[in-house]
Amino acid sequence: MNTDFFLIGIDGGGSGTRVVLGDAQGRELAQAAAGPSGLGLGVERAWQAIAAGCGEAFERAGVVLDWSRCVLGCGLAGVNNRDWLSAFLEQAPAVAGLAVESDAYTTLLGAHGGEQGVIVALGTGSVAAVLNEAGECRSVSGYGFPSGDEASGAWLGLRVIVHAQQALDGRVPHDELAQALLAHTGAQDRDSLVVWLCEADQTAYARLAPIAVAHREHPFAARLLGNAGMEVGKMIEALDPSGTLPVALCGGLGMPLRDFVPQAFQARLREPLADSAHGGMQLARREAGRLAS
Known part of the structure; x- marks a missing residue:
């Protein structure tokens, strides 16, 4: 070399x-x-x-x-x-x-x-992959924002901001979750939130994900995070139906979402090397x- x-x-x-x-x-x-x-x-x-x-x-x-x-x-x-x-x-x-x-x-x-295993990478976007015995990589998810990348930061942000929209309309209470979301976007009313939404890209939406995690006890956020965990489970199942390979949750949302992954997969979760x-x-x-x- x-x-x-x-x-x-x-x-x-x-x-x-x-x-x-x-x-x-x-x-x-x-x-x-x-x-x-x-x-x-x-x-x-x-x-x-x-x-x-x-x-x-x-x-x-x-x-x-x-x-x-x-x-x-x-x-x-x-x-x-x-x-x-x-x-x-x-x-x-x-x-x-x-x-x-x-x-x-x-x-x-x-x-x-470099050994066999499954990863679920959860950051701005998401993708899951497995390395098989032959060293070949197969992936699921990762289709991109806004239609794919389940359980990613952008996926979470795109969904959690709905709570702020409904709070501004009076469809749900203007509670701490709504206040935190609006404070982050800088919006005070319907029109200013629409401006933010029209300018937001996947990075902007992903920056809302920590708010959902911080309000994990809130019913709306809890349901959303639970759905994210279910999506992670579906990725793992698709890549390793035998249920034998170690699984590493990676990326900035890997640790925050760990507890929301269904119990059936918990014993296989490992820290990434x-x-x-x-x-x-x-x-x-x-x-x-x-x-x-």
Whole structure:
């Protein structure tokens, strides 16, 4: 392997980007974070976020960023859209190597250390995947906002804001949940909430999810979180009907939603060994080995 390489693991979603910088042997040098790089928010924006995160990581490591010495392993939301992926590859800087997979695959690599297992990644979006004996990845969910990505932050936000709408109309009480939602959006009345709704994207809706979690005792939020847990169970069942593989709940909503996953799956839940960015580092190391062979 070329020892002049730097290996970079990238985890890019709709809420943010995480970067892990390592040397040619995969020894970690620094971590950094940047804005969203999920491809659904735009390919140019994705590369801007990745460049910002990489720049910060190199700065923290005390090394000058030189793209020609970098091998990137990227796990990105939205790569299942072939047009977005093609545009992403076309706009790449002149790096030494670039491997791009879904964030589900890099999450799998990180969570189970490359071994068999199931992941349910719950962030701005959601996707679940299994790694089988042959090392092949199969996914469910992840169809994207607004119709898919069940149990994700955007899915939760899109549904919980309905309570604020109904409270403004007097259809339900103007209670603490409604007040918290309206305070977050900055809306005081029907018209100002409509303005917020018309401008909101998946990231904006996902930022409402912590409000639902914080008000988990509220009947409306409790039903919604319960439904999210049921959706997680359906993903696990679809990927591992035998009910034998370990399951890692990953992403920012993995831990908050754990208690809402049906009891039948609770005994199989495991903490992820590492995150998607570290899974991206494994991908980068594999790519570097391929380049050296």
